[in-house]
Amino acid sequence: MRIRYFALPFAILTLAACQSPAGSTKSATGDAAPMLEQTAPSAGTTGSTAPTFADWRTRLRVDALAAGVSAATFDRAFQNVTPDGDILAKNSAQPEYTRPIWAYLDSAVSQANVSAGQAALAANSQTLTQTTRPYGVEPKFVVAIWGIESLYGQNSGDYNIIEALATLAYGSNRPEVFRQNLIEALLILQAGDIDSANMRGSWAGAMGQTQFMPAAFRKYAVDGDHDGKRDIWSDLPDVFASTANYLASFGWQPGEPWGAEVRLPKKFDWDLAEIDTTKTVQEWSALGVRLVHGGPLPHVTSAASIIAPAGHRGPTFIVFQNFRTLLDYNNSISYALAVAHLADRIGGGGDFVAQWPRDEPPMSLNDKQDLQNRLAARGYDPGEVDGVIGPKTRIAIRQFQREIGEVPDGFATLALLNRLRAATAS
Numbered sequence: 232m233r234i235r236y237f238a239l240p241f242a243i244l245t246l247a248a249c250q251s252p253a254g255s256t257k258s259a260t261g262d263a264a265p266m267l268e269q270t271a272p273s274a275g276t277t278g279s280t281a282p283t284f285a286d287w288r289t290r291l292r293v294d295a296l297a298a299g300v301s302a303a304t305f306d307r308a309f310q311n312v313t314p315d316g317d318i319l320a321k322n323s324a325q326p327e328y329t330r331p332i333w334a335y336l337d338s339a340v341s342q343a344n345v346s347a348g349q350a351a352l353a354a355n356s357q358t359l360t361q362t363t364r365p366y367g368v369e370p371k372f373v374v375a376i377w378g379i380e381s382l383y384g385q386n387s388g389d390y391n392i393i394e395a396l397a398t399l400a401y402g403s404n405r406p407e408v409f410r411q412n413l414i415e416a417l418l419i420l421q422a423g424d425i426d427s428a429n430m431r432g433s434w435a436g437a438m439g440q441t442q443f444m445p446a447a448f449r450k451y452a453v454d455g456d457h458d459g460k461r462d463i464w465s466d467l468p469d470v471f472a473s474t475a476n477y478l479a480s481f482g483w484q485p486g487e488p489w490g491a492e493v494r495l496p497k498k499f500d501w502d503l504a505e506i507d508t509t510k511t512v513q514e515w516s517a518l519g520v521r522l523v524h525g526g527p528l529p530h531v532t533s534a535a536s537i538i539a540p541a542g543h544r545g546p547t548f549i550v551f552q553n554f555r556t557l558l559d560y561n562n563s564i565s566y567a568l569a570v571a572h573l574a575d576r577i578g579g580g581g582d583f584v585a586q587w588p589r590d591e592p593p594m595s596l597n598d599k600q601d602l603q604n605r606l607a608a609r610g611y612d613p614g615e616v617d618g619v620i621g622p623k624t625r626i627a628i629r630q631f632q633r634e635i636g637e638v639p640d641g642f643a644t645l646a647l648l649n650r651l652r653a654a655t656a657s
Contacts, residue, residue: 288309288397292305298418299421300418305417308420312391312393312397313394315394318434322399323403328593328594329593330593333545333589344378344379348378352577355374358468359374362472363471363472365472366478367479367483368474368475368485371578372557372571373441373471375569375571377441379573387440388437388442391427391431392430395434396416399435412446424460440464443473447477448463451480453469455473481559484551484553487532487552488529488553490554491549492523492547493528493548493549494547495519495547499519501629501640504537504640505625507536507622523546523583533552533553536550538550541642542640543638544588544591553571554567592645594643601652603616603617603627606627628642628643631654637650
């Protein structure tokens with residue numbers, strides 16, 4: 232889950248992070264990962280000498296008690312807590328290749344997940360209706376999030392949340408993000424919603440069956456069955472109500488669709504295909520945008536955007552406010568589209584009409600950085616050379632695509648990189 236004021240990057244919050252092997256401390260070789268020495272890496276500290284974990288914990292204790300955590304709660308939560316080298320290894324790992332969106336959707340919206348979601352929706356129909364109705368969120372969207380985050384409660388992660396957050400607050404290169412969530416987690420223990428033994432979750436600190444970070448839990452978790460506790464680990468009414476409340480709090484529009492697959496006119500201006508470019512449905516209709524089978528766009532009052540996650544060779548979509556709300560849950564087009572599509576499939580909808588360009592080979596991080604460097608060398612502005620194909624890089628790609636006479640959809644491919652390599656070499 233994405234938190235607005237201390238957001239975590241998508242690499243941390245993907246399904247892979249949520250579904251780590253339960254309690255696993257294995258390295259890639261299968262051997263137990265070595266425990267860290269009790270001195271933090273310099274990235275998370277100031278000065279030439281990093282504090283020991285014991286010294287760091289002592290300073291944290293002062294701040295936690297000042298925030299309202301009792302000494303007894305703090306000491307009980309930190310009993311036997313030490314930095315976990317496996318967690319820091321996961322945090323620092325940067326995959327050479329990232330899955331293309333179609334591969335992510337193949338996994339998240341597999342027929343098995345659709346069938347399991349339909350069964351979960353039917354089995355919990357009454358509870359879902361009762362807990363989501365106050366927030367105006369259709370149960371199928373809550374079920375889809377539930378399925379993607381924890382496989383409908385089967386795998387919420389089995390890391391000790393206090394130890395996971397303490398490890399990242401002590402030893403990662405973004406300590407304040409995790410330190411604040413660690414104090415929030417201690418306040419959850421203080422409130423009595425859960426005890427430290429059962430406060431389990433992902434290695435990145437996301438908790439429960441729909442993976443709330445502690446700060447989000449304290450702000451948006453709901454006691455759905457009015458038993459006096461907000462339990463998103465084992466109490467389904469609380470899981471469902473909390474998830475629906477989060478969506479409602481970020482602008483969910485009751486009764487509106489998330490979006491739809493569309494067909495673009497032949498002379499479509501591809502500069503408009505960005506999530507941050509918004510128009511009314513009437514304006515998109517006037518530009519020639521139609522539903523994928525040729526019908527008129529739905530009557531929706533919220534602002535609409537056109538996105539083409541795989542360029543002109545893949546499906547394109549018009550998306551509305553509820554899609555943006557899903558981005559507030561996890562700021563990734565792939566994730567939001569997976570939740571939306573899984574919800575539709577659970578509700579009886581079909582697959583996308585247009586095919587994904589599955590013949591496109593994946594680009595490595597080095598490939599993407601090379602693309603950005605070569606665009607810059609050619610006089611375009613791709614923004615920071617970080618291997619992330621963001622809006623500025625897509626603008627630069629479109630400019631080069633126009634130069635070479637290709638459809639300027641802004642989609643990065645190896646074939647495009649090879650064209651750019653040839654152009655810059657001449």
